[in-house]
Amino acid sequence: MATGIIHEQTLFAEPIFQIGNFAVTNSLLTSGLAFLIILTLSLLIKFKIKAVPTGLQNVLEMIVEKFLEIFDGVTGSRQRSLKFAPIVLTFFFFVLINNWMGLLPGVGSIGQVVKHGEELIFIPYLRGATADLNTTLALATIGVVLSHIFGVIAIGWWRYLNKFINFKAFLEIPKKFKRDPMIILINPIKAFVGLIEVVGELAKIASLSFRLFGNIFAGEVLLASISALFAFGAPIPFLFLEILVGAIQALIFSMLILIYLTINTASEEH
Numbered sequence: 001m002a003t004g005i006i007h008e009q010t011l012f013a014e015p016i017f018q019i020g021n022f023a024v025t026n027s028l029l030t031s032g033l034a035f036l037i038i039l040t041l042s043l044l045i046k047f048k049i050k051a052v053p054t055g056l057q058n059v060l061e062m063i064v065e066k067f068l069e070i071f072d073g074v075t076g077s078r079q080r081s082l083k084f085a086p087i088v089l090t091f092f093f094f095v096l097i098n099n100w101m102g103l104l105p106g107v108g109s110i111g112q113v114v115k116h117g118e119e120l121i122f123i124p125y126l127r128g129a130t131a132d133l134n135t136t137l138a139l140a141t142i143g144v145v146l147s148h149i150f151g152v153i154a155i156g157w158w159r160y161l162n163k164f165i166n167f168k169a170f171l172e173i174p175k176k177f178k179r180d181p182m183i184i185l186i187n188p189i190k191a192f193v194g195l196i197e198v199v200g201e202l203a204k205i206a207s208l209s210f211r212l213f214g215n216i217f218a219g220e221v222l223l224a225s226i227s228a229l230f231a232f233g234a235p236i237p238f239l240f241l242e243i244l245v246g247a248i249q250a251l252i253f254s255m256l257i258l259i260y261l262t263i264n265t266a267s268e269e270h
Helices: 026-048 056-075 078-101 133-155 157-161 167-176 183-193 195-229 235-264
Strands: 015-019 022-025 111-116 119-124
Touching: 022 026, 026 056, 026 078, 026 133, 056 078, 056 235, 078 133, 078 235, 133 157, 133 195, 133 235, 183 195, 195 235
Parallel strands: none
Antiparallel strands: 015 022, 111 119
């Protein structure tokens, strides 16, 4: 016999329904909703833009200008800031909205009860997308891969490849061997040192994804625990704290993507 309804914070996103063999999870639904919010706001802003800004457009232009000033401190030039801004700001607003959506009433508390063996399990229809490691891992992978694509476009595939495996060091051996026989030992080491960079790129993905997931998931667990102990009043300060943490984490994530884009598009000597 079922003894009661089990409702707990899980590390994994729960499937809500299937489309063929594809399981649609509650975090995927939240991500889709965040995408629709961003798309709707973008279209509204696009059609409301005026040559002479007023009201809300003034505020938005001030925000964008502040972001560009911050970006300039990383890229070193307004031209590069403008080039990377669409990508970095997309990451920022997508992560920010998903971080904050996990704090909305009903997210995580409205759902369905399913029977699993002898137990009744509560599955919420929506779950904070960035509290799911799959989402943060996907975002981190996209960001790091984009930084490499921009790097190849900026400095050329041959020079970019030599950042990781220095083929030029191998090609120099026959030319310089007579003059410096030690080159046969030194250059292979120089060639394979770049492989450490490959490990570093994988570490970037792990660092980005786990940092964001850990902070957001821990915040949601904390709020759920405080709400269970003290239903009224006590959760409010923690709620404001999580709003602030959500904004900070979105900024950190997007700024790290900007740093990777800047580094990977710079030539090796720079």
